[in-house]
Amino acid sequence: IRVGSYFYRVVGVLRERMPTGGTGGSQAAEDYNHDVYIPLETNRVRFGETIVVRTAGSFIREQVELSQLTLTVSDIEKVRPTGDLVRDILSKHLRPDWAVTVPLDRLEEAERSKARYQMLLVLIASISLLVGGIGIMNIMLATVTERTREIGIRRALGAKRRDITVQFLIEAVVQTTLGGLLGVVVGLSVVFVVPALASIWELKLPARVHVPSIFISLAVAVTVGMLFGWYPARRAAHLDPIEALRHT
Template sequence: MLTELVKFRRNTILAIRGLWLHKLRAFLSVLGIIIGIASVIALLAFGKGSMQEALDAIKRQGATNIIARSQKPPDDSATGSRSFVATYGLTFRDYEKFENISVLNRLVPMRVFPREIRRLERMHNGRVVATTPEYMEVNRLEMASGRFLVQQDGILMRNVVVLGSVSADRLFPFDNPLDQTIVLAGQDFQVIGVLKDRMPTGGSGGSQAAEDFNSDVYMPLPTSRRRVGDTIFIRTSGSRGAEKVEISQVTMTVDADVDSREGRQKVKAVGDLVKQILEEGHLKRDFAITIPLDRLEQAEETEQNFKNLLVLIASISLLVGGIGIMNIMLATVTERTREIGIRRALGAKRKDIVLQFLVEAVVQTTIGGILGIGAGIAIAYGVPFASSVFGYRPIPSAPQWDSMIYSFFVSSGIGVLFGLYPAWRAARLDPIEALRHD
């Protein structure tokens, strides 16, 4: 065994030296592998980079969330109800049932309705969000001054509101809104806090649509029920209507790790449970359930498909590269027939010849693989850098170390696979014929 290792080491050294003697030729013969590996590594980095952005966005939204929303049924008349008030959506009874789901970290109910807010002669058509203190956490709101809602506000049904930055600016352009009074639905409310300005974004933990949090007004949910009621009147020119919605939306956060299989199954199980609860309690289809995890998994599936496609392309290009190597190796065997004869006469066994040519092929493809990995890294880092230097949006790129390790072994494997036949041809030569060969 030791002697085999000695031979192997010596063969490797000699192979590297032999390649060094024919640098250009060796380089050209592994060019296919270099290009194949480099392009796979670069494309994987770009693919992963852009996919990472999408995945992160979804994860920021709360991949362990389950969002139940009230939805106006498609055709209300079909229910036979001719009432003037359209009653639909999630109810407090649903909410109580949700509260019994033990694996939830958090439940945030919201009731959203448009309302006119006044202060002295100023008026603001804002969106009232009646919710619980956890809302701030879920939506990562930050206070500019004062405080957000607390549990006690709800329990005591205090008439307090927190203003978004735009609503605060509209109602109090010149003075500090804290502790001042606004009028909403005919009631006086005390301003207890103002939020920082926030970019309108895809609502995190909320619906998927972009939400402008800045012109919102927040109040405790029990206060809203008490002071405003569940029925909202909407007046438009020529017609008027009313909607009775107890809760617009409940955002539930499951206590689970979204990166583990068990965690995902837990989230899905809770999603199914929520669906079951709602389907049992509702005659009409007046609710919708959004599970961001589904989108995450879709995105991941897309990424996986992309990867598979790349692997396919890579296999084709490496196959071409490997055939190139085989071609060169076969030419080399013919060219070195005499050398093979000499070695055989001096005592080389067939397997020594196989080993020699196989090592040469593997050394060649492995070096090609390393060069390809290097070129791939250079592209993966260089292109985003160059694009930012020239003032374009940097292409997101996330070089994958595991892909490089795979590439390394795959390139060595190609050497074995495509070197085997030429090596076998070399070993099969008759020593006498080989010695006579010019």
């Protein structure tokens, strides 16, 4: 690519990041998504030393310096130890003309907000699963009532209670699994359609598909079917065959 009067070879593209700063203080938000990073030595060769001119009244001082070094850690628990380590290293090798800023309060607040958001999602998902499970149970109970005579005939022909239980459990699991598959299809559609629509208005909405979540959601659907289908299945299995045959 060409930047200014020079050409550069692209060796990597950074993952898109949300703007940082600009919240809860006077610091302006910084958007790193349009930045181009080049090696420091390349910068010195092409542009010479970076000269920073600082003025204090009539005093002017020129100094070659790096304005900022940004470190990223993998875990919030490592933020404070990493900051202490950087301070210790700089204090041994450089003059005390630097400052180490550890935005720990902002990170902790972000973690708390993330935890609250996740708890809200878990609560909503739990309520949805409970309502859906009760709906499945009611449907299966209605099915047992409608098929009472069929159950009596099967029992009269030698079907065991276990066979009836397994039959209705499978039916309940099939219903919840189909519902889970439909939810996965709708979710994937939203993941791909919404960013495409947002791009029309020049908005960037990064979206990712977390594959393990798909299998987890299907496993949850199967579990809900087994839990809420158990009572109707047991009720069907314990019907008296003679009374079931009399049912019209």
